[in-house]
Amino acid sequence: MSLPHAILTALLERPSSGLELARRFDRSIGYFWSATHQQIYRELGRLERSGCIRALASQRPARGRKKEYEVLPAGRAELTGWVSGREDPKPVRDALLLRMRAAAVVGTDGLPDELRRHLALHERQLADYADIEARDFSGRPGTAAETTPERTEAPTEADRLRHLVLRAGMDLERLWVDWLTEALREISAAPAGPDGA
Amino acid sequence: MSLPHAILTALLERPSSGLELARRFDRSIGYFWSATHQQIYRELGRLERSGCIRALASQRPARGRKKEYEVLPAGRAELTGWVSGREDPKPVRDALLLRMRAAAVVGTDGLPDELRRHLALHERQLADYADIEARDFSGRPGTAAETTPERTEAPTEADRLRHLVLRAGMDLERLWVDWLTEALREISAAPAGPDGA
DNA sequence: ACACTTTGTGCACCTGGTTGCACAAAGTGT
DNA sequence: ACACTTTGTGCAACCAGGTGCACAAAGTGT
Structure with missing residues (x-):
């Protein structure tokens, strides 16, 4: 709701x-x-x-x-x-993780292409967020890379909270970029075949 | 589907x-x-x-x-x-981020308690995953901390994929733990009040 | 005057996930 | 024999999100 x-x-x-x-x-x-x-x-x-x-x-x-x-x-x-109010975080529900798990059983044929596609998508999204951050939050530190310390104006509490939310989005995209990169390396290390070894 | x-x-x-x-x-x-x-x-x-x-x-x-x-x-x-097959990643949809954004408008009254509660939940989940990792994947490196290099047996491809999936879960929990910690610091820096400054 | 596009609002239906509840067989205690 | 619990299967109703489509007003070009 x-x-x-x-x-x-x-x-x-x-x-x-x-x-x-x-x-x-x-x-x-x-x-x-x-x-x-x-x-x-x-x-x-x-x-x-x-x-x-x-x-x-x-x-x-x-x-x-x-x-x-x-x-x-x-x-x-x-x-x-x-x-x-109280509202518990909803358990993770991610189709890609599920597909990876399925690939452990039926083999990884065709998966790497899809992983690369997702990687590109997440990189794109991350770049978009970075643009938004630069525009709306004048490149202040946060989790992001450091820029020249040219603070124009002290941010309001509301600004800082909105920035925090944006940073969570960026962190998530970065997580997927890193994880997909690792996954691709892991898979290419031992090509494929239905079920392991 | x-x-x-x-x-x-x-x-x-x-x-x-x-x-x-x-x-x-x-x-x-x-x-x-x-x-x-x-x-x-x-x-x-x-x-x-x-x-x-x-x-x-x-x-x-x-x-x-x-x-x-x-x-x-x-x-x-x-x-x-x-x-x-092809299936695009679904856009993020997270109620807590939404609540944070709403808090930027109506104030953060009562939010910190809820953030602490979520923090505890995510820490708990991360610990559970760590247990599973230690049990099922004998503490091999991955993203996790390093242990003694006592590889019992070379893992199968299937094992490595399943481990990868688990690591994604752990990475996500770690992300929320870090983000919530940062959010709590950010909020306590300037207590509250409806709308900023 | 006419067709075409843009801006704007809205309904009807479908699907996937959630909740509440019911029913059936087998085991356990007295 | 009886009640009670555990294991197991399943339906019905609901609810939130998603898709497809329709309708209406205003602007734009010819």
Whole structure:
């Protein structure tokens, strides 16, 4: 049950219409919670019905008419509660790891190509994040490489938290890049064949 | 569509009944793909109907009667194809990162406790993996700390792949431990308050 | 006036995972 | 003989996310 909270967060940062939200999900928010525009509209409807958000009365509602939403006190309260609440981390569920495990049984034929493909994808994603970091967080240290110590302005608490989240994304991509590299070396060391030795 | 493949893999490693599979999912398989026993039974039914697996004729089927399955050639072929096929990595979707981002907007009240709780959970999981590694892979190097170079036997290819998968799990847990530690330091540096500065 | 594209909203359906519960056989204690 | 627990199988309902498609208004070119 995270999508409504993702939307509330986005709406608190800036009141938006459904399509604007969808675009923001494709960018900054999407790197830790993705959603399609259909999901977003559906959820906006629910949030409005439950009194968490309200449509700004810019134009009277009609099918193809833009509709902007803002968060109501109830919505903010809901979000505040959710942030501090308890919710266990969900167990890992990764298809690639599963495929690797399956390859231990049926052989690694064709796997290396797929691993290389994933490697390229993760390298690309990492590079994109690095760009975002350079743009939005002016290359401050964090986990990243060091740049010239040209701090323009002391970052706000909110900035530091957002940077932290981005860094988690970068760390994850780096993890996969490293792991895939290691996996490719491991596999090429002893080519393949159904089941080991 | 990974659960059927997870089951095929498990069944190839050793023919089992539904409950045995469920138990194995709670242990080794569960660290990258979890499933409840209900899911497993449902999927076993589908796999049998589609000719990928077959029930061993130990007893004639009845409601409370144990039923063991083995993989048929069609099932092995299906799995082999899946291993080498294309399947993009799914975008990250992590509720904790989302909550952190929300905290940047509504404040970090109550968050540190939750972060500490997650930290403990991940440390625990990492320790469990380390135990498994020591038991099943006799503490060979990998990403882990070095032990005495007492290689008992050269590992098979299958062993090395399974170890690789386990190491990915360990790397992930380590990532969260490190990130949570950093996050806690970052937050305690400037206590809280709704929105930054 | 007309077709075409872009921006914007939304429904209907499907799928995979989760929860709750029920049913059946076999073993265990009294 | 009886109740109780353990082992084992399974259905039904639900829920969140994903896909496909439709509809509406406004702008753009000819």
